Amino acid sequence: MSHPTLESRKLLNIRALVDEALCFQAIREVRWPDGVVRCPHCHSAQVVKYGTDETHRHRQKYRCKACPCYFDDLTNTVLKGRHQSIVIWVLCLYFMGLNLSNRQIAQELDLNKDVVQKMTYQLRRAVAEQKPKARLGGEVECDEVYVIAGHKGHPSAVMKQGRKGRRNRLKGARGRGTLEGEKPPILGMIQRGGEVAIHMLADVKQKTIAPLIEATIAPGSQVYTDEYNIYDRLTEWGYRHKTVCHSRGEYARDEDGDGFHEVHVNTMEGFWSLLRSWLRPHRGISQENLPLYLGFFEFVHNAKKRGKGLLDSLLPLLLT
Numbered sequence: 001m002s003h004p005t006l007e008s009r010k011l012l013n014i015r016a017l018v019d020e021a022l023c024f025q026a027i028r029e030v031r032w033p034d035g036v037v038r039c040p041h042c043h044s045a046q047v048v049k050y051g052t053d054e055t056h057r058h059r060q061k062y063r064c065k066a067c068p069c070y071f072d073d074l075t076n077t078v079l080k081g082r083h084q085s086i087v088i089w090v091l092c093l094y095f096m097g098l099n100l101s102n103r104q105i106a107q108e109l110d111l112n113k114d115v116v117q118k119m120t121y122q123l124r125r126a127v128a129e130q131k132p133k134a135r136l137g138g139e140v141e142c143d144e145v146y147v148i149a150g151h152k153g154h155p156s157a158v159m160k161q162g163r164k165g166r167r168n169r170l171k172g173a174r175g176r177g178t179l180e181g182e183k184p185p186i187l188g189m190i191q192r193g194g195e196v197a198i199h200m201l202a203d204v205k206q207k208t209i210a211p212l213i214e215a216t217i218a219p220g221s222q223v224y225t226d227e228y229n230i231y232d233r234l235t236e237w238g239y240r241h242k243t244v245c246h247s248r249g250e251y252a253r254d255e256d257g258d259g260f261h262e263v264h265v266n267t268m269e270g271f272w273s274l275l276r277s278w279l280r281p282h283r284g285i286s287q288e289n290l291p292l293y294l295g296f297f298e299f300v301h302n303a304k305k306r307g308k309g310l311l312d313s314l315l316p317l318l319l320t
Ligand SMILES: [Zn+2]
Pocket: 039, 040, 041, 042, 043, 044, 064, 065, 066, 067, 068, 069
């Protein structure tokens, strides 16, 4: 017995389930938390309401008496585009937080994939650029991996390579990654029990990683790495440094003899596995876009929230 196929797109219009008026109300509360609307240009509070947008009737317009100028709820934010409704923007951001691909988001919102690609690019770039810089201290692990991302794009592989004795080295992948190739290196720094910072590197050299490490990790912190020579000068750079010797088959060492195997980079290794899963749904990430994906995931990981809860962190970042 066969059932007639339901056209679920007609049955379920997700966009209609979100209330545009409530969206704008939430946006105003995030943007002006004390309830005082301020001019985005001169920050004056001498502002009067000035009608609403013709197309998006819940989008409030204002006039600043100090500048003088006109603005609205979304002026000077990444959500300012008037081509899509705020409901579409917020749902797009929500789906990005759930790590849907552009193709999946296009399907859920009944939009063209190119339109969605443009929106997610803008949102991802804004998050990557505006996210707070991670500041790490205490016990920090540093490590690097290589992501396949090139012109053809195929980012699903996050790998260790070109170094003897690495557990997750992939067969057939040789040579250290460079930006010129299709395997850009990624430097990761993670505080045990704390935040992570990840950066795409132009190359794997001491002079490339030194400024990143110094800008991220507090001087005097205990830093754990493997024996790779790019980390050789950490003591010189003002850190306490211990290495685990992967090439001797060692993955954790109890150096002070207290029963805890504290010398390891397993927290970083665990993060690489999360990153690998996060990138998997996205096909065709170019090297130009990879830093945006990394920045977005760094923010998501450090926010320690998913789904609706993540919007509570994403919206303030994009609106203030
Ligand atoms: Zn003004």
